Amino acid sequence: GNSVTQMEGPVTLSEEAFLTINCTYTATGYPSLFWYVQYPGEGLQLLLKATKADDKGSNKGFEATYRKETTSFHLEKGSVQVSDSAVYFCALSDHDTGNQFYFGTGTSLTVIP
Amino acid sequence: DVKVTQSSRYLVKRTGEKVFLECVQDMDHENMFWYRQDPGLGLRLIYFSYDVKMKEKGDIPEGYSVSREKKERFSLILESASTNQTSMYLCASSYHREAFFGQGTRLTVV
Numbered sequence: 633g634n635s636v637t638q639m640e641g642p643v644t645l646s647e648e649a650f651l652t653i654n655c656t657y658t659a660t661g662y663p664s665l666f667w668y669v670q671y672p673g674e675g676l677q678l679l680l681k682a683t684k685a686d687d688k689g690s691n692k693g694f695e696a697t698y699r700k701e702t703t704s705f706h707l708e709k710g711s712v713q714v715s716d717s718a719v720y721f722c723a724l725s726d727h728d729t730g731n732q733f734y735f736g737t738g739t740s741l742t743v744i745p
Numbered sequence: 746d747v748k749v750t751q752s753s754r755y756l757v758k759r760t761g762e763k764v765f766l767e768c769v770q771d772m773d774h775e776n777m778f779w780y781r782q783d784p785g786l787g788l789r790l791i792y793f794s795y796d797v798k799m800k801e802k803g804d805i806p807e808g809y810s811v812s813r814e815k816k817e818r819f820s821l822i823l824e825s826a827s828t829n830q831t832s833m834y835l836c837a838s839s840y841h842r843e844a845f846f847g848q849g850t851r852l853t854v855v
Contacts, residue, residue: 737786
C-alpha cells in the first residue's frame with residue numbers, strides 16, 4: 633500500500649541554521665511527492681512538489697529531491713528564519729489509488745532568534 | 746487563486762447533535778476530500794468524492810457521512826456527535842495531483 637513516514641518532531645533550531653526533515657515513502661505505483669506547510673491556526677499550503685524521479689521541487693528557499701532509489705523526499709533549507717516556524721507535512725499522491733493523498737504525521741519546526 | 750472555503754473556523758456542539766461541516770471550492774475541481782487532523786496522528790482521510798453524487802470511504806469513515814449534490818460543495822455530516830470527534834477538520838479539493846486546503850474547522854463536542 634501507500635504510506636509516508638517522516639521524522640518526528642518537534643524540531644527547534646536557531647535562526648540561520650540548516651534544516652533537514654526526513655521523509656520516506658512506500659507506493660504501489662508512480663507517485664507525485666509533496667511538502668505542505670501549516671502555519672498556526674491555518675489549513676495546509678503547498679510548499680513544493682515533484683512529479684517524477686530525480687525532480688527537485690523548490691520554493692521560498694526550501695528544496696526536496698525525489699529519490700526513487702531510496703524512496704525519499706527530504707526537505708532542506710540552508711538558513712531558516714523565525715517565520716519558517718510551522719508544521720511540515722510530507723505527502724504523496726498516486727494515480728493508481730485514484731489520486732488519493734497520503735500524509736505523514738507532520739513535523740513541528742520552531743525557529744528561535 | 747484557488748479558494749477552498751469552510752463554513753466555520755470554530756464550532757462547539759453537544760453530544761448527540763447532528764453536525765454539518767460545509768466546504769465550497771471555486772475552481773471546478775472534481776475531487777474533494779475530508780480529513781481530520783489530530784496531534785501525533787497527522788491527517789486521516791474520512792471520505793472523498795470524485796464527482797457529484799459520488800463518494801468513497803477513506804480510512805476512518807465510522808460516525809461520518811458526506812453529501813455532494815453540487816460539484817463545488819462537499820459536506821461532512823456527523824450523524825450523532827461524540828466527544829471523540831473533537832478535532833480539526835480539513836477539506837481539500839484537487840486537480841492534477843495537487844491538493845488545495847481550506848482553513849480548517851476546529852470542532853469541539855461537549
